[in-house]
Structures are given as C-alpha cells and as structure tokens.
Amino acid sequence: MATDRDTVLEAAVGVLSRRPTAHLDEIARAAGISRATLHRLFPGREALIREVGLLGLRRFAGALDTAGVEEGDAEAALRRLVDASVPDAMLCAFLAGENQLYENDEINDLWELQIARLHALFLRGQQQGVFRIELSAAWLSEAFFDLVAGVGWSIQDGRLAPRDAAFSLTELFLGGALRRPDAAAHESTTHSTSDRSTSDCRPDTDKP
C-alpha cells in the first residue's frame, strides 16, 4: 500500500505510459490503493495527470542539477546528464508522449525552462568545439530527449537491459551509429566483411 503521493504517481506512470486512457480503477489497482483513496490524493483525473507530469519535470530538472550541465566540459556534462536521467527515463517517456500536458501553463513553463537548459548545454558545447555545428542546438535537444524517452520505452518493454541503457544512449548520441575504423579499436576486429544475405536472422522485437 503506497499511500505517499510520489509512490502512487510512479505506479500511475507505469500504467499511463502504456495506456494513456487507462481508467482510474486500473491506476488505483496498480498503485495498490482504492479508487476512493486515489481520488483523495488527487482530486480528479486531470489533477493526477498533471501531477505525474510535474513529477517527471521535477525529476528531469533534478537530473540537470545533479549533472551540473551548466559547468565544465560540455561532453563530460552530457555524459553526467545521461547517467542522471536514465533512472527516470520512463517519466521522460511519459513527458514526451503526453502532449496534452502542455496545455497547462505551469507545466509548459517548467518544461521550457528545462529545455532551455538543454539547449544552452548544446550551444555551449558547440562554442567549445565539442558538438557539431551543422546540427542545430534545438535539434540536438529534441533528439536527445527523444532518445531518453526511447530508452524508457525500451526498458519498460524489456527490449533494452537497464544496465546497457546509459552506455547505449551515450554512445549512439555522441558517437553515432557508424563504425569508425580510425577510432580506438578496443575489440577484436574479426567480423567478416562478406555481404552474405542475412534474411534468416529474425529478431523478436515488440512494439515501439
């Protein structure tokens, strides 16, 4: 029985990120409380959704804080940000999917504040010569947040191991998908370059 608000909100995210239109009964059951108590904690569905969004924003803001994104080398700051935000990736996924949230002024303002911090980080990195300048800082911000959300969805669906999350996110975002022969070859380069067809390797992917 999780009677404290944040615990209930986290349970709510688990349901709402999968089924945004889930009934309050379902959310209450997921949190291990009754619908009455849920309604006592959060008066109405709208309030509940709003609080979930605010929790997500608080967590993301906290990640920006603990990572100290406004200080030091931009690349190092981004790596710290990844480590700090991956634990709350599911909440970020909720923020990314629930566009409805941004009709609320309080949430919208808080959101723009955090995105501005992200934007400033990338801008600073570009001025430091760390990040590419052919890609706009706005796009880098958007893409980064989308990938954090993607990590959240993947972990939730069991498609990505939580232990691999930070590494996968950091490496893909910073280094891209292309293999770079000139880069440090820290693994045995014994892959066949043959172009044999691989139609027999069928993964068991789920949904997005």
Added chain:
Amino acid sequence: MATDRDTVLEAAVGVLSRRPTAHLDEIARAAGISRATLHRLFPGREALIREVGLLGLRRFAGALDTAGVEEGDAEAALRRLVDASVPDAMLCAFLAGENQLYENDEINDLWELQIARLHALFLRGQQQGVFRIELSAAWLSEAFFDLVAGVGWSIQDGRLAPRDAAFSLTELFLGGALRRPDAAAHESTTHSTSDRSTSDCRPDTDKP
C-alpha cells in the same frame, strides 16, 4: 472537402498526434467534413484510430520498400530510408506515441514485420562492418524509429525546418553529436575554445 479516406486519415493524424483524446467533432472539423460523414467513412472511434495506424504502417512499409533496405550497402540503404520515411515522419510519430494501437493483432503483426526489416538492416550493416557492434541492432532500430518520430514532432511544432529534416536525422544518427576534428573539415574552424559562460543565450523552444 476531403471525402476520400486517406485524406481524412491524414487530417486525423494532424489532430490526434497533438491531442490523442480529441473528440470526433474536432477531427471531423479538421478534415473539413461533418461528424456524420466521418462516421460513415469509419464506423466508430476505434475503427478510425486503427485505420490511422494502418496507414502509418503502410507508409513506413512503403518507405522500406522504396529504399530497398534489404539490398546493397547498409549505410547507403539507411540514407535512402531516411529520405523515404521523412515525408511520413508525422505518421511515424503517431505510431510511436499510440501504444494503444498494439493491442490489435493485425497492427501488431504488421508492426513487428517492419521492425524486423529494420533490425535485419542493422544486423547486416554490423556484419558488413558498417555499423558499430557495441550497440545492439535492437537498440539501433528503436533509436532510429524514435528519431524519425522526433523529426515528425519537431516539424509539426515548427521547431525543425522540413528541408533540414533528412540531413539532421541522417547526420545525427549516423555520425553522432560529437565534432570530429579528424573528419573532413568543410567549415572554417574558427570557433573559440574559451570556456566563457553562455547563460545569456536563451533559445525559444516549445514542447517535445
């Protein structure tokens, strides 16, 4: 007046991707038809959502087809896929956000089929030595689709110029965010390496 189904569905995406719980009145108005006609074309909200999802999957499958992702060099194939899928990025964004869709078996099967094709592309690229093998093909598939969706959201919100979309997606996904001094320096490298604080550069970002 768009009486043909696909045009109505595209109008529906424009509304539903922003507000997944939009009323049918709103969708009908966006399509320029009456609620009665909307109901004649698609009997019920559930049918409408399903058809939108199927349209998105058809378009994405078509992009995989026209790109010929199962043939030739994996990197070139991915670049072709970007060009082919960016025009339908908004539909992909809908597919990424509407988890509800995947309770339908028909849609789920079609989805897994396309994701398997993506997965096979990355696996082939890894075997060719084109894509990094430290990142799982499953994660590459997920990240790529999330970024396509991100392009769709960004364009819709006016945060990314449609002309820049394909380039931004390709470059970030393939090359990553880090600037590489050893790579081709096709722009004047006259950025100051000074670590001056840049808290005065405030972007005007919107929502995710």
Added chain:
DNA sequence: CAATTCTGAGACATACATGTCTCACATGAA
C-alpha cells in the same frame, strides 16, 4: 483500552462523448 484518522467497498448521480436516426439540401446523372 479508547479515540481519532484513514482506508476500502459500494451505491448513486452526473457529465459527456459516442452511436444512431431523421430530414433538408446540394450535387450530379439520366
């Protein structure tokens, strides 16, 4: 133990989106 507070279960009313139907009008064909 006694008292207060909180919770769960359920009943009940309400609001609202949706499904269904009718009818008048416009468009297009014969």
Added chain:
DNA sequence: TTCATGTGAGACATGTATGTCTCAGAATTG
C-alpha cells in the same frame, strides 16, 4: 426537369468513466 446519391446539421438515446457520498472496518495514536 426528375431522380438518385451523398452530405451536413441537429436531435435523441445510450453507455460509461468519473465525481460524490456513506458507512463499516483497519490502522494508528493517545
């Protein structure tokens, strides 16, 4: 013109999630 088809507007019924209330029992506190 006349008929046929399709559309828009609106009224109406319905289902269902939600808001509200009550009451009994559990948990906590004194």
